[in-house]
Amino acid sequence: MVIKYFSWIKEHIGKSEEFIELPDNVKNISELINYLNNLNDNYKKVFIKKDLIKIAVNRTYCSVETKISNNDEIAFFPPVTGG
Amino acid sequence: MDRKITIPVKIKIQNKDFDVSEETKILRENQTGAIVNFVGVVRGFDERNNSLIDAMTLEHYPGMTELEIEKIVKESCERWNITGVTVIHRVGKLLPSDQIVFVGVSAKHRQNAFDSCNFIMDWLKTKAPFWKVEEDNNQKKWVNYNLSDDEATKKWVV
Numbered sequence: 279m280v281i282k283y284f285s286w287i288k289e290h291i292g293k294s295e296e297f298i299e300l301p302d303n304v305k306n307i308s309e310l311i312n313y314l315n316n317l318n319d320n321y322k323k324v325f326i327k328k329d330l331i332k333i334a335v336n337r338t339y340c341s342v343e344t345k346i347s348n349n350d351e352i353a354f355f356p357p358v359t360g361g
Numbered sequence: 362m363d364r365k366i367t368i369p370v371k372i373k374i375q376n377k378d379f380d381v382s383e384e385t386k387i388l389r390e391n392q393t394g395a396i397v398n399f400v401g402v403v404r405g406f407d408e409r410n411n412s413l414i415d416a417m418t419l420e421h422y423p424g425m426t427e428l429e430i431e432k433i434v435k436e437s438c439e440r441w442n443i444t445g446v447t448v449i450h451r452v453g454k455l456l457p458s459d460q461i462v463f464v465g466v467s468a469k470h471r472q473n474a475f476d477s478c479n480f481i482m483d484w485l486k487t488k489a490p491f492w493k494v495e496e497d498n499n500q501k502k503w504v505n506y507n508l509s510d511d512e513a514t515k516k517w518v519v
Contacts, residue, residue: 282422284422284490285492286503332490334425337422337424338425353425353490355490355492356503357487358488358490358491358492359491359504360421360489360490360492360493361486361489
């Protein structure tokens, strides 16, 4: 699976994207966030601000309950500020 | 939502500037009686923090940005009788007074063009994945989202 990060989230995590092999027990976004939080503190510092984080699966907005699989493209980003 | 868009639609994400008169000319080639253009411009002043802005850089999520704008345009086509839409959004480094975004809508009658342009712009500001980082005295600061942008979309809820 590829995970993409944008804006200040990218800077806090220290990368714009990463490829991970999804563990069998990770079935949705909420579980993915828990998994990432256990990797290192950078993730924790980002995901603690859950009200400021938007999620997309395969380039479509979704929620923490959305089911995911190893072929998905996930993105975490702050509320948008274009226009 | 799977209905196809049947009118000419142009959606571009680009670094380079755009020419409003060129874009208007393209919209004029449709069966149209009215064109409404919106142009967003880089403000050289941050009203919320009372500070000057030297420059601004925009980043986006390639692929998703185009999809989100397409969804907004499709919705607009279903709600109003319009004859053409152009959305151009710039990314990269921009300076005060530079053009950022162009939304042009043509229609047979003006009210549809006004409403559709307003609708596209309101939803673009809250859905299309762009992020601005401002530079002031070499300090970079990610722009916070504006609650009033969310408020602006409420008028379109039916």
